[in-house]
Amino acid sequence: MSQPVVSTGPTTRQHAVRRGVPERLRPLLLLSPALLVVGVFFVGGVAQAVLQSLGRQPFLGQTDWSFDAYRATFADPAFRASLTLTLRVVVLSTGLATVLGVAVALLVRRHARGPLTTLLQSTLAVPHLVGALCIGLLLSPSGFASRLGTGAGLVDGPQDFPVLTNDAFGWGIIAEYTWKEAPFVAVVALASMTPHVRDLEGAARVLGAGRWRRFTSVTLPLIAPPVAAASVLVASFAAASYEVPRLLGQSFPATLPVVALQRYQDTDLLVRPQAMAVATIIAVLSLVLVAAYLTLVSRLSRRSL
Amino acid sequence: MNGRWGGRLGVGLLVAAVLLPVLPLVVWSAAGTWRYPDVVPGRLTRRGLDLVLDGEVVSATATSLLIAVTVAALACAIGLSAGRAIGLYRFRGRRLVQFLLLAPVIVPGLAVTLGIQVFFVRYGLADTVLGVVLVQLMPTVPYAATLLGAAYANLDVDYERQARTLGSGPLRTFLTVTVPLLRPALVTTALLTFLISWSEYILTLLIGGGQVTTLPLLLFAAIGSADRTAAAALGLLVVLPPVLIVLLVARRLRGRDDAWMGLARG
Amino acid sequence: MTRPTRRRSAVLSGLAALLVLAGCGGDDSAVGEETAPSSDWDAVLAEADGQSVNWYMYGGDDTLNAFVDDVVTPRLADLGVTLDQVRIDDTAEAVNKVLGEKQAGRTDGGSVDAIWINGENFATGVQADLWRCGWSQDLPNAQYVDLDAPEVATDFGTPVDGCEAAWQQANSALVYDSAVLDDADVESVDSLFAWAEANPGRLAYPAPPDFFGSMAVRTVLYDTIGGPDSLLEGEPDTSSEAFTDATAATFERLNEIEPSLWRGGETYPQSQDDIEKLYSDGEISAFFTYGPGAVGTKVADGLYPESTREAVPSVGNISNVSFVTIPANAAHQAGALVLANVLQEPEVQLALFEAAGVYPAIDVATTPQGVQDAFAAVETSPSVLPLAELLADARPELASAYLSAIEDGWVAEVQQK
Structure with a gap:
């Protein structure tokens, strides 16, 4: 090994290393494995779903572009029923999770913060698959709630208990999302209730603001951006997750992800473009929500500066 | 009062x-x-307990562990690299990278995986553990990159510079200085990516084709069956590790909403 | 019991053409060169030794899963074949998988070695040219199977052509709680519906295209038109007057009874598993099954009440055979052939009858005397209908094309209304 490098000292050696990769390209190099994963699987997956929804099935040699899959999808009453159901589930679960989550955060902040936060965090860790099982065992016509109702003399039997799982409205799905996601919103809201927020609330109290007034004009505006961002996450999840509606919903009408998989698993491969059309609709819906999330987050960081 | x-x-x-x-x-x-x-x-x-100790469940547990540990390790490795770029560099296209790294965390995998499944089949990756590990990198890598990017942003690079000045090579500096400094974030990232993989159902089903049997697949089948004791016993087996992990990392995560983001999607 | 087949056999002629255009079809000769011909059984055994067979089958039946583990797996292991039972919810998933492999150009080394199948799923595969054919008559144990019997030679109207080997027989029956319904109530579909109207909420069937729900609807259809005969002659034609009139009358009856069904018909159970849960919870008191033999175990396990009984209403029982098929691109075809042969072994068929109450697909009269005696000696639960009574009035299945049309029609005319 040549001496000169050593003789010029360690800083030069560092330079020698740096010289291998120009400084400008280093972030790209560092990012390349992650971008490869995201590029191939995510961007590639979305692109393939779009292409296949337009009739370009790989390895089948089709060359015609067409909107037939979208036309067939939108013309199908089953799809329209499914879109209505999906939107209902998204709006109700997100709304309930947000309102309950904020209420829980306010409650937890005042009482026994440590143990209750841990309890909420444990709920977050429960896989949705297990959550769906729990809600099923609790709310099905012969479930635990119905048994308690019978014991208390409120319910005459399974037939008398309201249909809350595998129902047409989607109550079971909404219950599961709310049970799992309200703690998520609560954890985010708690994290945003910093000592700074508390100081401002104290100041408002000194100025004579009542409890409700303090909440609406001090606390809520301060925690709104992160809570809204969390709600966006809840909404996009509710729109695009498969297991919960598959287990707690009906096969007709089913939410969009269930419809996508039903079409994908149809033994008529010619239905696959329709599966891809539904998948594309879900992806677009979610990506719009991602953009909304990023906007909220950037507004939040500007505010905190 | x-x-x-x-x-x-x-x-x-x-x-x-x-x-x-x-x-x-x-x-x-x-x-x-x-x-x-x-x-x-x-x-x-005690049928539930017997069932959990049954050969099929034990082997599914082993498969789940193998996949989750591999996914967590790979996601951390890739995330460490990407996190460095995100946390320490200002570069053009940073917002686009952020978007790309956020989208897979938010857009659930079903919509995306349907489109690429045919390629997994074509190249012999379908029905294999390797294929399942690869597809699970999609939700975990962006998450790891985001968490570790935040950790890098708080890293004092002077420690690295000092080590390099003292003659330590890049790899050695990384292992003896950077990794120990990032250790808390790294442990958290490893545990949370493990958890995402452990809970994953639909990607495993689509790419594993029913032949790569993880615990969530067994659980899903059990929920559909008439045997509620079996479903509940499996459900407990699936839920315990995540809850223990979260209790373990909870203290570290308090106040870090970005870390909870991935968890809400299990 | 009984495999769920289902879901559209919607004609795939277009698809088959596409596959050929794409150069993905026409692989049969290549496969033939690689794997032992079924006519040379020693070569099949030699090649199978050391293979691992992926058998895709409906996995929701614990009794049957246990039978596979306890009886089939060890016998295959003795022959050097490892059995991997891949449990699926719906047989269509396996067919879809083979189709997907074909689309992706996997003409060999396919991951599905064998599928438990019949009906629409089999027909779909025939149309798309997915199966290896001309082998089932070569299995050594095919000597116990009456290959000329109509239910073995054709599968829901599709000729079998040696593309699949029989292994189970299914017969429909009504399961009911005799503490709630009496003999007169189960005499006919009419008396059953009259009972349901007097006792609303205690009868249910799963939503077609569920395999069992589809059978329940066909039971009503058979009853409406006095048996399937008028629809069995000639090529199936779903636009024929005979068929459209039959379905219209059937859906009308089903809509009439709907308010008296479980939950007033606002929602239908999703699967037979759901139906069985409802029965064991005491929510409903009667349901149709394809697996009457398995009811005894459920009663013995305490899942069903002691007073559970079975009946074949006057319409007769709907009977079919289910099979094992081998995809033409399967990686382990010799092993799959050995599996199909083991499933037809008289002792295995006997064990299946004993363990799960599944009726044999082989002709018991052709088996060794010892096996015949053992079959006769199997004790049946008082809850289970004796075989002779069950089989007294067996009716064949309709063609797959009719099944798809009935299922789609039910969704449009009954569920969505």
Whole structure:
């Protein structure tokens, strides 16, 4: 090994290393494995779903572009029923999770913060698959709630208990999302209730603001951006997750992800473009929500500066 | 006084609402016969326990562990590299990278995986553990990159510079200086990516084709079957590790909403 | 019991053409060169030794899963074949998988070695040219199977052509709680519906295209038109007057009874598993099954009440055979052939009858005397209908094309209304 490098000292050696990769390209190099994963699987997956929804099935040699899959999808009453159901589930679960989550955060902040936060965090860790099982065992016509109702003399039997799982409205799905996601919103809201927020609330109290007034004009505006961002996450999840509606919903009408998989698993491969059309609709819906999330987050960081 | 009682009532309601759905799960896992409308089972059984110790479940547990550990390790490695770029560099296209790294965390995998499944089949990756590991990198790598990017942003690079000045090579500096400094974030990232993989159902089903049998697949089948004792016992087996992990990392995560983001999607 | 087949056999002629255009079809000769011909059984055994067979089958039946583990797996292991039972919810998933492989150009080394199948799923595969054919008559144990019997030679109207080997027989029956319904109530579909109207909420069937729900609807259809005969002659034609009139009358009856069904018909159970849960919870008191033999175990396990009984209403029972098929691109075809042969072994068929109450697909009269005696000696639960009574009035299945049309029609005319 040549001496000169050593003789010029360690800083030069560092330079020698740096010289291998120009400084400008280093972030790209560092990012390349992650971008490869995201590029191939995510961007590639979305692109393939779009292409296949337009009739370009790989390895089948089709060359015609067409909107037939979208036309067939939108013309199908089953799809329209499914879109209505999906939107209902998204709006109700997100709304309930947000309102309950904020209420829980306010409650937890005042009482026994440590143990209750841990309890909420444990709920977050429960896989949705297990959550769906729990809600099923609790709310099905012969479930635990119905048994308690019978014991208390409120319910005459399974037939008398309201249909809350595998129902047409989607109550079971909404219950599961709310049970799992309200703690998520609560954890985010708690994290945003910093000592700074508390100081401002104290100041408002000194100025004579009542409890409700303090909440609406001090606390809520301060925690709104992160809570809204969390709600966006809840909404996009509710729109695009498969297991919960598959287990707690009906096969007709089913939410969009269930419809996508039903079409994908149809033994008529010619239905696959329709599966891809539904998948594309879900992806677009979610990506719009991602953009909304990023906007909220950037507004939040500007505010905190 | 009034407010205090109201608060206690609220806390009681909250605890009940969180725990009530879990109660039937626990009871069913040990219920032999539990006829309607009994509120407690007529007979208890250890069948649930036997089932969890059954060869099929044990081997699915091993598969789940293998996949989750591999995914967590790969996601951390790739995330360490990407996190450095995100945390320490200002470069053009940073917003685009952020978007690309956020989108897969938010857009659930079903919509995306349907499009690429045919390529996994074509190249012999379908029905293999390798294929499942690869597809699970999609939700975990962006998450790891985001968490570790935040950790890098708080890293004092002077320590690295000093080590390099003292003659330590890049790899050695990385292993003896950078990794120890990032250790808390790294442990958290590893545990949370493990957890995402452990809970994953639909990607494993689509790419594993039913031949790569992880615990969530067994659980899903059990939920569909008429055997509620089996489903509940498996459900407990699936839920315990995540809850333990979260209790383990909870203290570290307090106040870090970005870390919870991935968790809400299990 | 009984495999769920289902879901559209919607004609795939277009698809088959596409596959050929794409150069993905026409692989049969290549496969033939690689794997032992079924006519040379020693060569099949030699090649199978050391293979691992992926058998895709409906996995929701625990009794049957246990039978596979306890009886089939060890016998295959003795022959050097490892059995991997891949449990699926719906047989269509396996067919879809083979189709997907074909689309992706996997003409060999396919991951599905064998599928438990019949009906629409089999027909779909025939149309797309997915199966290896001309082998089932070569299995050594095919000597116990009456290959000329109509239910073995054709599968829901599709000729079998040696593309699949029989292994189970299914017969429909009504399961009911005799503490709630009496003999007169189960005499006919009419008396059953009259009972349901007097006792609303205690009868249910799963939503077609569920395999069992589809059978329940066909039971009503058979009853409406006095048996399937008018629809069995000639090529199936779903636009024929005979068929459209039959379905219209059937859906009308089903809509009439709907308010008296479980939950007033606002929602239908999703699967037979859901139906069985409802029965064991005491929510419903009667349901149709394809697996009457398995009811005894459920009663013995305490899942069903002691007073559970079975009946074949006057319409007769709907009977079919289910099979094992081998995809033409399967990686382990010799092993799959050995599996199909083991499933037809008289002792295995006997064990299946004993363990799960599944009726044999082989002709018991052709088996060794010892096996015949053992079959006769199997004790049946008082809850289970004796075989002779069950089989007294067996009716064949309709063609797959009719099944798809009935299922789609039910969704449009009954569920969505």
